[in-house]
Amino acid sequence: MRFKKAVLVLMLIGIVVGSLGVIGAAKPFRVAFVMPSTINDSAWSQSMYDALIAIQNEMGKDNFQIDYSENMFVISDAAAAIRDYASQGYDLIIAHGSQYGSSLVDIAPDFPNVAFAWGSTANTFSDMGITNVFSYQPYSEQGGYVQGVLAAKLSQSGIIGVIGPIETGDAKRYTEGFKAGVLATNPNAKVSVTWTGSYSDVALAAVTARTMINAGADVLTGTSQMVVGAIGVAKKHGVLWFGYDVDQSPLAPKIVVSSVIVDWTVALKPMIESIKNGVRGGKIYTLDLANGGLKIAVNPEGLVGQTIDDIISGKIQINLGD
């Protein structure tokens, strides 16, 4: 009996060791992604998730593993999740929000073999002696400027509305760029900027859009996941919309002129390369029009579709002269 037990134990040990060997042979790159909203928010978190999926499609599911925690709007919850992932030995932990920085200062030094990344910011905490934190920062003002120029050209009333969440970070950069683009194109235009104080107050975003339209605005833009409320109102009133974060044209194909898309793969790919080479932090990755991290996605249906509809409905009468 004793002999049988011993054999059994040996076999079990063999199986465990064997399977460990197999795992070790095909060790995937493991990424954990902590975000304030959800992977389908049509904005900030979705753009990062889309980039991770794109990299996974390139590298294969066996070589690139993604785990994520959604709705980490409470910073202490996010910190717990980040620490948890770190202790599980992930290769890279993305803390997707400038509110998570202070948690990384606390956690990163405890896990020198784990790389962390956060943004939007240019701060990697290297001045504090931390070596395993990357940062990423889109130069959103560049995309904002391009769309501002377009908005100024398209607006007939010269009144253009921007709906922002909180006057900071990405949203602020985009808004400043947009304003500059409008005013450079039409110095007489009026850009009305309203901050709702929330990333998620869809109802307030809708009321703001309606108020702007009442005040004569015929082109609107905005940032954060709450803007779906504003897009809904713009759609109803046939007012043009410029999107941000992801291509927002599927939400309202007829009114979205273009969207500034953030392509995070431009930051993620060199980051992953760096980690594989043993450098786990200290670099700032910027995303701009030059390196393709920012793109302008023009919606072919937008103005074209609207014009066709207006001709069909008789709103546009084409005068052939005589």
Place this chain on the structure above:
Amino acid sequence: MIGSVIAGIASSAIRLATPYLYAGIGETLGQLSGVVNLGVDGIMLMGAYVAFFVALRTGSLSLGLLAAAGTGALLGLLMAFVSVTLKAEQGISGIGLYIFGLGLSTLLFGMTVGHVQTIDGFPDLVIPGFAAIPVIGEIFFRHNILVYIAFALVPVAWFVLNKTPFGLKVRAAGQKPEAADSLGVNVERIRYTTVIIGGLLSGVAGASLSIALLNTFQQNLTNGIGFIAVALVYFGGWRPTGVLLGALLFSTVNAIQVWLQVKGVNVPSDFALMMPYVVTILVLAAMAKRRVNAPAALNKPFERGES
């Protein structure tokens, strides 16, 4: 000029007030019978999700509305079972219901719809003739059907509560349940009825967001509207007209702060955003002395014939 400014602000305020009215009047009914339901926001989220999903899949807004009402009533039934039959602590069960609704609506949305979409919601119903009146027409007669129903609900609720035997029983169940019981009123049945109706109205409140005012759904769409609706019940002194006044005050100040920012009036946005809350608290403090008609048995489970 001044006319169009007033019309813009007032018509925004009326739209904004709509979900507060449904949820607040429903909650008034429940609280008058003695049950505080803090789960309103969770029920609203489920109502908003179900209405959006059904409307998206079937193309029928009315079906979406019905489904939201049904879902709300079911969640009301759940709240009634926990708080009336099981006599659980109402505040805690309400918060539990809120978290349940928040989580379940997010989960179901992720599984069935997946990503944020917009739909064409209830269109504005322009009342012929009246809508042409300058200013007044824009303020009152160019809204979708759910806005009109919300305001019609105020006199209906007032009538039911003050002029019908049912209303009397509701108030008796909330003021002196033992006395009501001894007179043959089935306190538990009354409380079940009011909490289920309250749930139904909360479901409709959610639908008014997802298929009439915002025409989209995303995780946590309500952003706490349900909790403000509960506060409006206290604000309104447990009267439907009080809830109406509170909802209009809150939404008007909100519409004004949005207008100030849009117009580029030089107020810091943080200050503008505080306004609705500050004004509401100030009014509440000023009216504190009149706070006399709180239901005496509010928050107290009814134990039959024990004393």
